[in-house]
Amino acid sequence: MSANELHFRTEDLTLEDVGKYFVETEFDRQTIDTLKGRKTVVLQGARGVGKSFLLKVAQKEMNEDFSDSKTLAVYVTFNKAGLLQTSDPGRFKHWMLAKICDRIIREARKKGLLQSQSSVFATLSHGQSDEVIASQLETLWKNLEDAWKNESTSIDTSSGIDPELIKDAVEDLCDQSGTSRIVMLIDEAAHVFIPEQQRQFFTVMRDLRSPYLSVKAAVYPGVTYFGDSFQLSHDAELINVNRNILDPAYLSSMREIVIRQDPELESSINRHGAVFDALAFASSGNPRTLLKTVSATSPLTTNNAQRVMREYYRDTIWSEHTALGERYIGHRDVIDWGRDFLQKHMIPMLRKKQRQTEDPDKRIFLWIHRDAPAAVKEALRLLCYSGILHEAGSGLVATRGLTGTRYMLNVGTRTGPEADPVAATNWLRGSISIKRMVEFGANHELYESIARLDVEKMDEQRQEFIKSQLGRTVDELDMTAFARGRLKELGFDTVGQILAASEADFQQAKWVGPVRSRQMMNIATAAVMEYLSG
Missing domain, CATH: 1.10.150.20 (5' to 3' exonuclease, C-terminal subdomain)
Structure with a gap:
């Protein structure tokens, strides 16, 4: 495999590949063990940080250990939920429950837990066999996904399914088959920028919880709406998937991620260690970003790395974030403000102080007062979705005893504007402290242009895309x-x-x-x- 063929996405990989490419850290092991456990879990992280990969590793380990643990892993992705933007809000709930139930039946069949006439799920479809029920459910969710092709087509969404029926059926399945419990791993769980779907999902997630069924859901930061009926602090454990760039083992684990996919790159990485370390540190813990930049840097040289870092961190990552404003008109003002806040104010200020020889500024953390305008916090959340910022702690006390949220600036966006981003990145990583933050109070002058923006009305302005x-x-x-x-x-x-x-x-x-x-x-x-x- 050449560097140009590195796999950027978990969807490219089989479960065998997942096991082969998995580079375990202490945090990863704790997360996977929690995913395999009984708790309801919300796994949160930006695009490419490894949420899907961790779900797949948990699925693989539960599959391999099923004969001993009797814990059935059921993986399902909701990545097509965005196609269900129709005038009928109930379609998403019918689609969601049909897909969940269908996957449970099919995974149970694979493990030999269901016979053709077991009637475990008979309450869902008037006593018909599980095979017939699964076929009907698959037809239902596929028809709902395809409805965008012809919205005038009438679809009967009545499946007779609700969370209580699913819980009863799962309990019957466990009792009859000797299975201890089912772990539902839901990827792409809360589709971004569709708050109504997200609220429906988290209500169902709460309602499905039982001694026999636990749900783990992967979501994006910044754009997830939990709704009033789901209280994150009480109904689930939140795990933020962010690799700690200050961890002493960080660079070695990121190096191993690349080498596992392409062992032929090891000699080049060893020869150009400082170049690779700059790419790894600039990626700020995002494996997909690292794999993409390493692939584009082939062959791995200082000149190539400088070119790639300039292109990606000066242009690509910002243009992708700006494009959100073009697609979701209601969010355009906060998206543009957030980009300008960092590009025109925060980063230039840090670069200016960096040139002061007596006390060069190596800060990459900023702190925002908890009472900052809602539109400011919305802008920062969207920057987290794009991976330009990472939330690094809430409820933190800063200067003068004030409370707020700390964010980490993506390292590549901090060093990309420099003449030599490779050298600048390696210089920066030498003495970063999480305790050193640029602080912005509740009424900073930079907030003035969007302080009065009504965040609640943003979704009303969202146009069909x-x-x-x-x-x-x-x-x-x-x-x-x-x-x-x-x-x-x-x-x-x-x-x-x-x-x-x-x-x-x-x-x-x-x-x-x-x-x-x-x-x-x-x-x-x-x-x-x-x-x-x-």
Whole structure:
């Protein structure tokens, strides 16, 4: 494998690959053990930090240990939830419950826990067999996903399912099969920028909790709405997936992540250790960002790394964040303000102080007073979604005993503007302290332009986006060159064409069979849905 073929996404990987590429840290082990446990868990992190990977590792370990633990892992992704933006808000709940129930039945069948006429889920469909029920549920959720193609089509969403019925069926399944419990691992759980779906999901998440069923859900920071019925501090344990760049083992673990995927890169990384360390530190703990920048840097040299860091951290990461404002008009003002706040004020101020020879400023942390305007906090949350900021502690006391939230600035965005970003990054990592923060009070003058913006009305301004984007080219999707090339060879040149395709369509390509077509479908769907959702 060359560096250009490094896998950026968990969707590219089989469970066997996940086990092979997993580089365990102490934090990862604690997180995986919690995911396998009985607690309800909300796994939160920006795009690419490894939420899906950790869910898959937990699934793999539970699968391998099933004969002893009798804990059934059920993995399901909600990445197509964004297609259900219709005039009928109930469609999402029907789709969600049908998909959850269908996956439980199918995973139980794989483990031999269900016989064809077991009737464990009979209450869901008038005594029919589980196989018939699963088929009906699959038809329901697929029809709901495809409804965007023709909204005039009438779909009967009545499945007779509610959380209580699912809990009863799961308890019956466990009692009859000797299974101790079921762990539901839900990826892409709360689709971004669709607050109503998120509120419905977290209500269901709370209602599904039982001694026999626990739910673990991966969500994005900054854009997740839990609703009034779900109290995060009481109903779930929140785990923030952020690798600690100040951990002494940080650089070695990031190095191992790359080498596990491509052992041939090890000699180059060892020869150019300082260059690789700069890329790893600039990625601020995001494995996908590291893999993408290492891939683009091939061959690994100082000049190539400088070029890539300038391109990615000066332009790409900011343009991706700005694009959110183009897609979600209601959020445009806070998105633009947040970008300007960091690019025009925060980062230049740090660079200016950095040039002072007596006391060079190596701060990458900022602190915002808890009473700052809601629009300011919304802007910072969206910067966390894009991975430009990372929340690094709330309720923290700063100067004069005031309380607020600490954020870490992405290191690459801090050093990318420098003439030599590689040297600047390695200089910066020498003496960073989490205790040193740039503080912004409750009424800072930089807030003035958006202080009165009504955050509550932002979602009312959100315009239909999906339909307008279906004609966009496949070249705009974040996927491997192989997958993109095969899709284009088959004539799937647009977002809409990919969404309307099937695995059988992909198998028309040379050397693409059932396994590869399933992988391509997963990769394409994940890339399309992340693009459409922001």
